[in-house]
Amino acid sequence: MGVVGPNGGGKSTLVRLLNGLLKPDAGAARVYGRNPATEPFEVRRKVGMLFQNPDNGLVAPFVEDDVAFGLENLGVPREEMRVRVAQAMRAVGLSGYERREPHTLSGGEKQRVALAGILVLEPEVLILDEPTSMLDAAGRREVLEKVRYLRGEKTILHATHHLEELADADRVLVLNDGEVTADVTPDRLFANAGLLRENRLSLPPVLRLAADLGLPLHRTPEDLATEILAEIGDGAGVP
Amino acid sequence: MRLELRDVWHVYAPGNGFELPALRGVSLTVEDGEVLGVVGGTGSGKSTLVQHMNLLLAPTSGAVFVDGVDAGTLRKSELRRRVGLVFQFPEQGLFAPTVEEDVSYAPRQLGLAGDEVRGRVRGALESLDAAHLARRAPYTLSGGEKRRVAIAGVLAMSPEVLVLDEPTAGLDPVSRERLLELVTGLRSAGTSVVLVSHDLDEVAEVADRVCVLEEGRVRSIGDPAEVFYADPEVAPATVRVVAALGNICPGLGRPVRFGTTLQALRGLLEARG
Ligand SMILES: Nc1ncnc2c1ncn2[C@@H]1O[C@H](COP(=O)(O)OP(=O)(O)OP(=O)(O)O)[C@@H](O)[C@H]1O
Ligand SMILES: Nc1ncnc2c1ncn2[C@@H]1O[C@H](COP(=O)(O)OP(=O)(O)OP(=O)(O)O)[C@@H](O)[C@H]1O
Ligand SMILES: [Mg+2]
Ligand SMILES: [Mg+2]
Numbered sequence: 001m002g003v004v005g006p007n008g009g010g011k012s013t014l015v016r017l018l019n020g021l022l023k024p025d026a027g028a029a030r031v032y033g034r035n036p037a038t039e040p041f042e043v044r045r046k047v048g049m050l051f052q053n054p055d056n057g058l059v060a061p062f063v064e065d066d067v068a069f070g071l072e073n074l075g076v077p078r079e080e081m082r083v084r085v086a087q088a089m090r091a092v093g094l095s096g097y098e099r100r101e102p103h104t105l106s107g108g109e110k111q112r113v114a115l116a117g118i119l120v121l122e123p124e125v126l127i128l129d130e131p132t133s134m135l136d137a138a139g140r141r142e143v144l145e146k147v148r149y150l151r152g153e154k155t156i157l158h159a160t161h162h163l164e165e166l167a168d169a170d171r172v173l174v175l176n177d178g179e180v181t182a183d184v185t186p187d188r189l190f191a192n193a194g195l196l197r198e199n200r201l202s203l204p205p206v207l208r209l210a211a212d213l214g215l216p217l218h219r220t221p222e223d224l225a226t227e228i229l230a231e232i233g234d235g236a237g238v239p
Numbered sequence: 240m241r242l243e244l245r246d247v248w249h250v251y252a253p254g255n256g257f258e259l260p261a262l263r264g265v266s267l268t269v270e271d272g273e274v275l276g277v278v279g280g281t282g283s284g285k286s287t288l289v290q291h292m293n294l295l296l297a298p299t300s301g302a303v304f305v306d307g308v309d310a311g312t313l314r315k316s317e318l319r320r321r322v323g324l325v326f327q328f329p330e331q332g333l334f335a336p337t338v339e340e341d342v343s344y345a346p347r348q349l350g351l352a353g354d355e356v357r358g359r360v361r362g363a364l365e366s367l368d369a370a371h372l373a374r375r376a377p378y379t380l381s382g383g384e385k386r387r388v389a390i391a392g393v394l395a396m397s398p399e400v401l402v403l404d405e406p407t408a409g410l411d412p413v414s415r416e417r418l419l420e421l422v423t424g425l426r427s428a429g430t431s432v433v434l435v436s437h438d439l440d441e442v443a444e445v446a447d448r449v450c451v452l453e454e455g456r457v458r459s460i461g462d463p464a465e466v467f468y469a470d471p472e473v474a475p476a477t478v479r480v481v482a483a484l485g486n487i488c489p490g491l492g493r494p495v496r497f498g499t500t501l502q503a504l505r506g507l508l509e510a511r512g
Pocket of ligand 3: 011012013052129381382383
């Protein structure tokens with residue numbers, strides 16, 4: 001499930017409620033039937049959470065300790081821990097960074113470390129609050145592939161300002177001023193100009209080009225180019 | 240103001256075993272009143288580079304020049320006032336108990352009168368849609384709200400060069416567009432802007448020139464069309480669509496911005512359709 005909406009709409013508040021960092025003033029949050037506010041440890045065993053600012057989550061002296069932090073809390077044996085940490089570091093492309101101090105990393109490197117710290121836990125639910133905000137195009141693609149690979153197997157809540165990242169989501173929740181203003185499929189959201197505008201959203205460039213040209217909403221530049229070729233092929237012919 | 244970096248090297252933590260040349264002989268200029276886009280992969284040296292522009296980091300070797308004068312000989316306070324830097328992580332710049340005080344900090348340092356300070360603070364917050372946050376404590380803000388306030392804080396200083404490190408990360412799409420408009424507006428008013436971003440589409444929209452960093456070196460720098468069409472693999476969506484049509488439809492030219500690309504593609508469809 002994707003979560004989108006304006007700055008200050010309530011995305012991060014929602015995810016903090018689900019992991020017990022915040023308590024609802026009224027109403028209830030439940031994760032597998034448990035109350036995250038009163039049973040945070042049980043809930044966090046199942047829910048891996050990536051915070052919006054990768055700087056805040058990194059606390060250990062060395063990168064490898066940071067990635068291992070959650071496993072230590074779960075009481076995983078040392079040997080297994082070493083193997084899993086090494087795997088997670090590899091998965092995010094940071095092998096060799098084990099003994100680096102987190103505060104000396106670049107923005108994208110920090111975000112990758114934070115992600116490794118979640119993946120290593122193999123949680124049943126992944127809550128990702130803007131997981132790609134500091135990543136380059138390749139890093140972004142890798143994270144999205146990971147999400148795609150895990151979907152179906154895991155429940156994923158993915159907050160983002162980049163709508164293209166949610167093209168494969170089952171649902172998208174729109175949060176604006178603390179209220180759910182829509183709960184729709186990505187295709188419906190992309191096609192609804194009014195809904196987008198009211199929630200300070202806009203289509204990413206490829207989709208916007210396609211929409212403005214009156215063509216089907218292709219997601220990749222290559223697909224859009226193919227569509228355009230097909231269109232002009234019907235006309236005077238391609239020279 | 241014209242900024243020049245001449246053969247700048249930067250080695251972090253020399254001699255501790257993790258010695259790493261993050262910049263390896265970077266030479267470039269930021270011309271008076273231009274928008275320079277800086278792009279490149281994770282860890283390529285973008286943040287390290289821009290922190291040399293106001294000598295927050297000193298080059299291990301090489302030098303930085305401001306209008307031809309060695310920046311090392313200028314007073315730090317003067318340099319930081321003329322070259323305003325917004326950090327990649329906005330928290331690094333937010334200290335005061337309220338947003339208003341935070342944004343007032345720099346103009347106060349300049350010794351401006353109370354009215355002038357208030358005017359600048361209001362103007363800066365308004366231009367980032369953040370006036371409603373003035374009385375809030377910075378640490379209680381949402382991610383995107385913090386980002387806006389951090390930018391306002393540097394804007395209120397009216398620097399001659401505004402250096403923005405990933406300023407749109409965490410902004411909602413409308414705020415992102417507004418920020419790009421702000422950049423274009425500053426440029427028309429004569430301010431130079433350095434825009435570091437992973438979002439090539441937004442760089443394409445506003446940059447007069449683009450610099451691509453790779454492993455601490457300048458891989459290419461120049462006109463956005465030159466740079467992006469030379470390497471469509473790392474180019475904005477607009478360029479990738481046109482490049483994919485390139486061999487068959489040479490008449491499209493090499494548009495980079497959204498508007499010109501849309502126009503070119505429309506022309507193509509209308510002519511043939
Ligand atoms: N600790 C706090 N104290 C007071 N208000 C807060 C606090 N944290 C968040 N808020 C406010 O609650 C609202 C929702 O914030 P939240 O962080 O959930 O937004 P968001 O949707 O994640 O925004 P963004 O896209 O900017 O990350 C905002 O108006 C914010 O200013
Ligand atoms: N304080 C430091 N000590 C040691 N190494 C550092 C330090 N800061 C950065 N580095 C390293 O220098 C390299 C360049 O970092 P920099 O932050 O300039 O990259 P960047 O291009 O801004 O990356 P990103 O897109 O991830 O923000 C990285 O490999 C990083 O790990
Ligand atoms: Mg948030
Ligand atoms: Mg950086």
